[in-house]
Amino acid sequence: MSLLLKYIISKTKLPELSVKNTIQLLEEDCTIPFISRYRKERTGNLDEVQIGEIVKFKEQFDVLEKRKNAILKALQEQEVLTPDLKEKIESSQELTTLEDLYLPYKKSKKTKAETARKNGLEPLAKIIMSQNAHDIESVAFKYVKANVCSAKDALEGARHIIAEWINERTDIRNNIRNQLDRFAILSTKVIKPKADEESAQKFRDYFDWEESLIRIPSHRFLAILRAEKEGFIRLKIEIDNDSAINIIKKRIIKSNNSCAEQIEIAIKDAYKRLLLPSLSNEALQIAKDKADDSAISVFAKNLKQLLLSSPLGEKRVLAIDPGFRSGCKLVCLDAQGQLKYNETIYPHPPKSDSIGAMKKISSLCEAHKIEAIAIGNGTASRETEALVRKVHFKNDIQVFVVSEAGASIYSASKIAREEFPNYDVTVRGSVSIGRRLQDPLAELVKIDAKSIGVGQYQHDVDQTKLQKQLDIVVENCVNAVGVNINTASKSLLSYVSGIGPKLAENIFNYRSEKGAFKSRDDIKKVPRLGEKAFEQGAAFLRIKDSKNPLDDSAVHPESYPIVKKMAKDIGKSIESVIGNKEVLQKIDLNKYCTESVGLLTLQDIIKELEKPGLDIRERAKVFTFNQNVKTINDLQEGQLLPGIVNNITNFGAFVDVGIKESGLIHVSNLSDSYVKDVNDHVSLHQQIVVKVIEVDIPRKRIQLKLHK
Known part of the structure; x- marks a missing residue:
């Protein structure tokens, strides 16, 4: 089993054959929508989310391998790469482990330890660490020369070297990481001169805040980070320093002499100056990454619901x-x-x-x-x-x-x-x-998803990661619905599996010059649209009024011969089979199984033939707000109002009740029982009835409860 395969299986827990075949399909330039829809036999029926996870961890593995190679090369050049160190680096599964292994060999900027080494104090540091000398000050006198003016200076320099050694120990770093992970407290302090600024008021809940880092909700953490970025608060990460230092002492100090005293001073210095700043920043970044992932996940769910909103259809x-x-x-x-x-x-x-x-x-x-x-x-x-x-x-x-x-x-x-x-x-x-x-989908794909107004803190999260996830959502939605090639805009066409912006422009230009596509075979005539692009995209491109009715369905052209054979075997035309559920249900699918086409694909074909080109979206429904409520002043506690969900977050759902301000159904007011996921109770653009439970006119805040 390859290292890549092992890595992805360890992260996803998916079956080996499914992962192996999916990796192979990805390396053949197949897209996620194509793989999940038309290669179910090879993947073991993995859906687009599972395939997306394989893609994500494949990219992570590539980053990890690239970093390993860079580190191995650097260590070889320094001539410090031992077989043991090489084995540890090559078997590393996490970037943090990798960087810890490399830390002692990094060519860092001028440090206190490096200066002490140049002054010849490393032997003294080794003597102290051996903990055998009983009068270390006398030993230190031997190192008084040049830039080292006294035994005190010699000992200080030696401690700087010891502090660096302590900082580079993987076991000590992992122990403090563990404490930060379990016990870290995030605390904030307001910057007094800025506290009264009008723009600071939205952050006033966090002016003097304290909370467990591991338990803080993502939306609150991102709000605190924004408050810090805008200069309203200072934040810090704290753990029990005495406890952390005592654990380090137990790992290092094995004697009770003057050497132990020097080591204890070095431990405190290493902890305060090197370990805690570095690892608390790392803990903050890990928390930020988790908060980003959570916020992006909410944004992605909202975007999917928005893109798949109910269309009215072809109406004037x-x-x-x-x-x-x-x-x-x-x-x-x-x-x-x-x-x-x-x-x-x-x-x-x-x-x-x-x-x-x-x-x-x-x-x-x-x-x-x-x-x-x-x-x-x-x-x-x-x-x-x-x-x-x-x-x-x-x-x-x-x-x-x-x-x-x-x-x-x-x-x-x-x-x-x-x-x-x-x-x-x-x-x-x-x-x-x-x-x-x-058609909400066809129009919204023309707009940067971050401008559509769903989700929270989209400007605070990792923008590359956000854009990548949103592009995946748009691509999955476009391909789930399918695209009419003769009416689609360039923007919509660009999200079709295997097409992209350049081929989308070529399709659009070809259509403008030659007229409407009359069959899927015509798609092959588009300049630079080769066999691979046709394989990946043809089934997602629909052609109405084609001579072949399958061209307006999700049946892939590669499966047309199967449908033709099915129709011939039952003595009917393809046209008479389509939509004829009674006839289709009687077909023995086992007769049509081959090495490459199994029951999963055949069942999909039958399902599509029953309702070809069926839009997965519901039709748009008329909605009317309460005509007596026009401003926040018209709201009263206990009122029942019709509303439309216009945003979903981890802490609740925002609802448009027909006035300027949206009301919030806090997660605690969505149900009488525990709410694990807001999306389990409401969806974006859903028409619901809410009960007004609190109106704060000065702060323009409305608290609502979902009325069942």
């Missing part, structure tokens, strides 16, 4: 970006999201032309055969919604309030300028609002 939409002084921007979109008309109305103060606005909305809905209205949830949203609901439409038109989060980012982006070069940002923003109702 009137989108409204509401506003007071600047008016409400109207756009009319056809069923494919193409802009047909735009205008501005002024129903609200200062112009207050509500009658003219209502007439305009009515006439546009009739002229463009509008089926739904999307209203942005920003400034003047409630007032605009109330106005629209007063309009008497000739047809049944559904009215939706849509999140504007990130719309302004999109409207000023290069993507928006390319789509609408002749329109200003206000029109582009309105189009985005309308398209979000039609």
Whole structure:
């Protein structure tokens, strides 16, 4: 078994064959969505999360191996690499262990110990550590020369060397690590001159705070780190110093003479000057990494739910970006999201032309055969919604309030300028609002996920790690839903398995020049789209009205011959088999098993044939806020209100109840029993009923309880 395989199995606990085959597929440039969907036999039916874990630990192993090689090379150059040290380095499974092994050999900057060595005091340090000399001061006199002016100076220099030796001992470092891990207390102190600043008030709960580092929730830890970064508090990590020092003494001091006294002084120096600062910073970084992972996980879950929000589908939409002084921007979109008309109305103060606005909305809905209205949830949203609901439409038109989060980012982006070069940002923003109702996924992939407004502390976590995780979420969501190749934007196409930005642009340009793709085989004609990209992406690209109905399904082209044989064996055409559940259920799948195609793949094929191209997302539903609640002042304790979950964190869920301020359902108010995961009780954009339990108007805070 290879070292890589052993490493990943030790971290994931997944079966050896599953891991081995997954690594092989990854090395063949297969993507996670493709592997999880179309190579189930080889992976043992691993899902995208498990495959993602294999990818993560494969990357960690590569980093570890690269560092091992760099250290081994450095030690060889120094001519200090012994067989024992080499074996320890090569068998290391953690970066911290590796760095501890390398620590004694690092070419560090000028240190007190290095200066003492140059002054010839290392032999004295060795004599002290032997603990055999009874009058060490007399021995120290022999080392008084040049830069060493006295026995006192000699002993001090020797102690610096001993302190460095103590700092480099792996067993001692691991012991203090263990104490920091189990018993470390994080404490903060407010920086008095800054305490009264207005921007400091949001951190006032942490001005003088103390909590176990291992138990502090990730959101609180990240808030404290931000408060420190902005200069409002100082923080430190503490353990029982006396206990830690006594443990070191027991490991080193074996006598009761003047040497022991010198060693004790060196131990205290090593602990205070070297060990504690280094290892407490390490403990802080580990806690930060864990908090980052937790925050990123919440962000990723939220993003997945948001991207898979209910679409209205291909309906003609009137989108409204509401506003007071600047008016409400109207756009009319056809069923494919193409802009047909735009205008501005002024129903609200200062112009207050509500009658003219209502007439305009009515006439546009009739002229463009509008089926739904999307209203942005920003400034003047409630007032605009109330106005629209007063309009008497000739047809049944559904009215939706849509999140504007990130719309302004999109409207000023290069993507928006390319789509609408002749329109200003206000029109582009309105189009985005309308398209979000039609298909949230297709529109939101155009916006940097960090700008969509879900999650917390996204600017405080490791940005590379965050971006990587969010890209994985977007890719998984896009491929789970599938993409209509003839209507998809370049942004949406770029997330399709095996495609990427360059091929997405090539597909888009080919479509613009040659017209719509008529079959999946046509995809092969796209410049630079080779066999591998076709294998990875074809099944996620859908073609409506193709001669082959399988082109609008998730059945992979490599499996078309199997479907053809199934249909032939039962004497039917492929067209008559699709959607015919009764016939499909009678097929004996065992007849079609081969070395590469097993029951898992065949069951997926049958499931897809029953409902080809089925959208995994639910349809959008109309929602109405309580029309009597317009500001925080209208809230009363005990009130039951309809609301929409607009953010989820580890400590609870935020809910939009139709006013400027979102209310919080604290984790303790989600259920009468213990809540392990907020997502088990609510999901993003879920329509729920909440009970108002507390309103703090000065601080603009609303406490809610989930009403069952």
